[in-house]
Amino acid sequence: MDTRTISPSSSATTLTPNSNSTLLADSVRLATITFPGIRLQPRDAHKLRGYLGGLFRDHSPLLHNHFDDGTYRQHYPLVQYKVLNEVATLVGLNEGAAPLVQLFLHIRELDLAGKRHPVLDKHIRHESAAIGLGTELYRYRFVTRWLPLNQGNHRDYQALEPAARRMQLTRILTNNILALLKAANVYAPQLPRLMVHLALSEPVLTQFKNQPMLGFGGEFVANVVLPDGLGLGKSVARGFGSVQRLD
Template sequence: MILHTFTLTLGSTRPIHGSAHQLRGFFATKFNEYTELHQHNADKFIYRYPVVQYKMIGNVPTVIGINEGAEVLKQIFDEYQEIRLGENTYQIVERGISVRDEEFGISDKIRSYEFVTPWLALNQDNYRKFYTLKNDAERDEFVWKILIGNLISMAKSLGYDVPAQIKCDAQVRFRKDRLKDVSVMTFSGTFQANFLIPDYLGLGKSVSRGFGAVRQITGNTEGGRICSSSSTRGAPT
């Protein structure tokens, strides 16, 4: 499957300090008429994989549009001269633009990825389950199944029916984090999958706010545990 992507990076006259959540808030407020930018229709939340995602990559504000989200960004990317993040306002003097058609889906090779922003993998129920697991092997298996579920959920939302088994493995470590003043558990590290994911797309929860952004690591690896896409129905997410 081919995904059409539009990636926008912003530069100012001084270093930009802020969060992906604040960046999302700026675009959602200024261009409220576009539901793709904020996933709300009137007062109802749209439950789907976000087609516009906001990241802070190395303190560089980055906005990625996918398919219809890319078309929206093409219309509005230069319709402002400054952005406000929290209490700070930044003059925009540079816009980097990348428009691509990128492969997405099952690959004939195992690809290696790293999480460049924390992966928010667990909902509240699975957060509690994770802590009840007895050893590292059980926790690794639990997290691996969630990763498989995330890949399948993303694919389904983007209209891609996974046609074959997914091979997947992960080497991640967890830490406590904060989201909207709530304590959450996030993961960092690497994973391998026979799945092509365009750089900086997010996996897991709150990807529109910058969580779970992945980047492919140069070179491929062999191996990986096997899980059928059909057998992951109901996997933890």
């Protein structure tokens, strides 16, 4: 696995900078709720989703990503449950921001697998955040493990040589970013081509729905502006693949 640090300017010549604007981004609504008095581990994110998604099940299908008839909503999750720096965190994107704002005052405790945590301190930030393809490179790191593979392509990945593995992961991350841009309604075919360069750490086995999956940390560089805290890859609703911009 390539663990080199990539300079954001190292591939600038592959892009076509616009001297008048370095950002071809739009903006999205973003709501972030944090509970700084409740310290958790990343593995607790699915408990957070289970409790709050169930508690407010009748409020909006976006909170649990299921429709009223029980079918799964096959789209990028607009409400995501995370543990970032040991802090329980909820992130809502566009239509997913409104339910979080509406329910903020009604969250008085977190019951996680039978352990009750009274909410004594909670914060909410509701903002307009830039997102979209740019004409410069930006560097990000995964603050929670990125899960790029499913059971099918996991077997394919294991059979590949290192160079082919990097190519596959780059292709998957590119598709992950495009899926987020489409969910945010800021993608258009005429926009500049998305350029992605990976600098990942060695993968670790991560439990996902009682199945061992490869989870990756590390960094990537891309000509895209992404809001901090949003997730890429599999199971972003449960906190995986959360990103933070480094420059």
